[in-house]
Amino acid sequence: MRDRDVILTAGKRGARPSGRYARVLDQRSWALSLIMAAGLGLLVSIATTSLPYLVSSPTTDPHFGALNQCLTGALQGPRLGWAVAPDASRAAIFGARAVALCRREGPPTVFFAPGARAISFDGQDRLWVATGEQLLKEEAGQLVPVGDFAPVALAGHSAGVIALDAEGQLLSISPQGEVLGEARLPAPGALSVGSGGSLAAVLVGGGVVAYEASTLTPLLAEAPCEVEQLWWQDAPERVLLACGSDKGLSLDLRTGQRAEVPLRTRTPARRLPGRPLYVQGCDGLPCTAPAP
Secondary structure, three states, X not given: OHHHHHHHHHHHHHHOOOHHHHHHHHHHHHHHHHHHHHHHHHHHXXXXXXXXXXXXXXXXXXXXXXXXXXXXXXXXXXXXXXXEOOOOOEEXXXXXXXXXXXXXXXXXXEEEOOOEEEEEEOOOOOEEEEEOOOEEEEEOOEEEEOOOOOOOEEEEEOOEEEEEOOOOEEEEEOOOOOEEEEEEOOOOXXXXXXXXXXXXXXXXXXXXXXXXXXXXXXXXXXOOOOOOEEEEOOXXXXXXXXXXXXXXXXXXXXXXXXXXXXOOOOOOOEEOOOOOOEEEEEOOEEEEEOOO
């Protein structure tokens, strides 16, 4: 009986860990629970932070998703630039050798355009393409040359397109190839056209130079601050400028009147001339952007 009691006693002691050993197990269990909780938190974090990207990805964009699906299927390889028609009905992208054009309905059109450097739509939704050697316009389903001007930047306006070359020369050109206006800058800059396609602006040398878009009649040339970014506002004559602070400057391009305003974003975005809609680039495609 004594041997049996010893065996039973030993078995009971083996079934219940000592107090010190139990504390060690509790600490390990607590540490394991903490690791599991941290891992779960990481998964939740990844899921929640990935959701905005998925929602705002180019092919699911609320305004340009269908166009982007068409464009990605039409042009393979690196995308070097994009443009959207004033009413957002068409969009185009270009690569090293071709330009792809898509519309809301129907198949895409791919133009052979080696050396493309810039694209834009004018007020009639006509596509223009600048290559390293010439300016091209869309006509009867083809790209045809317009003059012998070789621009590096384009901005469509209500009556045609503004083309800027590497020397700082600006030309306003009609679809018939007529030169509507001419101007010269000290250097190339960031060219854009605002609401309605009536006014144009160029950021150059830390300042802004404004013109009547079709005739390139000068309106204003100022450096109210060290200008870093420009957004067109709904009023055709007003732009919002980003300077080297958290404040923005609302500027009237006709009168020069200015007012300091809060700056909500520094993300570059274009306002469509035909719709109060801002567009930014995402992975070489157009995506909806918040208003500045």
